[in-house]
Amino acid sequence: MNKLNGGIPEEIVPEVLEIASRNYANNSQAYSASELIQAGSEAQIPAEFIQQAIQEVRSRKIRQQKQRRVLAIVGASVLAISAIWSIWTYNSFSRHASVVQAKWAQVENQLQRRADLIPNLVRVTQAYTEHEKEIVSLLQQSRQAYLQADTPEQKVAAVEEVNDAINHFQDYAANNSQLQSGQLFTNLQYEIAGTENRIAVERMRYNQAVQQYNQTIQQFPNSVLAQGLGFEIQPFFQAATTEP
Numbered sequence: 301m302n303k304l305n306g307g308i309p310e311e312i313v314p315e316v317l318e319i320a321s322r323n324y325a326n327n328s329q330a331y332s333a334s335e336l337i338q339a340g341s342e343a344q345i346p347a348e349f350i351q352q353a354i355q356e357v358r359s360r361k362i363r364q365q366k367q368r369r370v371l372a373i374v375g376a377s378v379l380a381i382s383a384i385w386s387i388w389t390y391n392s393f394s395r396h397a398s399v400v401q402a403k404w405a406q407v408e409n410q411l412q413r414r415a416d417l418i419p420n421l422v423r424v425t426q427a428y429t430e431h432e433k434e435i436v437s438l439l440q441q442s443r444q445a446y447l448q449a450d451t452p453e454q455k456v457a458a459v460e461e462v463n464d465a466i467n468h469f470q471d472y473a474a475n476n477s478q479l480q481s482g483q484l485f486t487n488l489q490y491e492i493a494g495t496e497n498r499i500a501v502e503r504m505r506y507n508q509a510v511q512q513y514n515q516t517i518q519q520f521p522n523s524v525l526a527q528g529l530g531f532e533i534q535p536f537f538q539a540a541t542t543e544p
Contacts, residue, residue, distance in 0.1 A: 389522055393531045396513035400534055403506035404452060407537060410499040411446070411455065415462060417491055418443040421469050424485050435472055438465045456537060466492065503537050510534045 308316065418439045425436055442465035446458040473479050480486075514533050517526035526532075 386525060389525055390529060393513075393517060393522075393526060393529065396509070396516050397531065399509045400506070400513050403502070403509040404537075406502045407499070407506050408455065410495060410502050411459060411462075414466075414492070414495045414499065415443050415446045417488065417495065418462070418465070420484070420488055420491075421466070424479065424482065424488060425469065425472070435465075435468055438468055441465075452537075453535070507536045510536055 422436050422439050425439070442458070442461040445461050446455065449455040449458040473485065516522060517531045517533070
């Protein structure tokens, strides 16, 4: 009681008065069973029917409360399950996306390895002839295009230029017996062949990872969540490699 007799903060006074008024209204509008029976007798309704009606109404209210509790529990369960599913699915998307990125990094390593062979091809070409400026220029430009590419799409396009330049070099070397007899050229042929094999393997692994990722985000209902979270279909690496 001492707490009630203490000062009431001004900021809670409106809320206190509102709640008190509501409680008073609810209490003043309540009727006792005897009052209802009396009202029923005035309407010539027997008391037992009034009692029965009171019991039915109370039972219905209890059932409604139970139904609301069940619905609340079901709703909370659905929300919890949806949240768990969303988190699990997001983690799955992220995991597959990370695998795709890792596999692409391996592809890039091998593409970079091949691009780094071009200066050696240029040196071999220049060592045996001073008249193949076109091949030298083509090799140098293709390597520069690859080094300037940033996105996977740009790198795939630049790879085509590297392939074309190396193919021109291979055609030139096939008709130059003096060049073919050199040890440096022979070593480069082994390097080119080995790099092409590594690229083929890493490209296959990358495409497998992309396929798994794309299938995961395209399946319903994953596709709905993927679209909302910004996970997009990734392209396959279809660039053709050169023939060693």
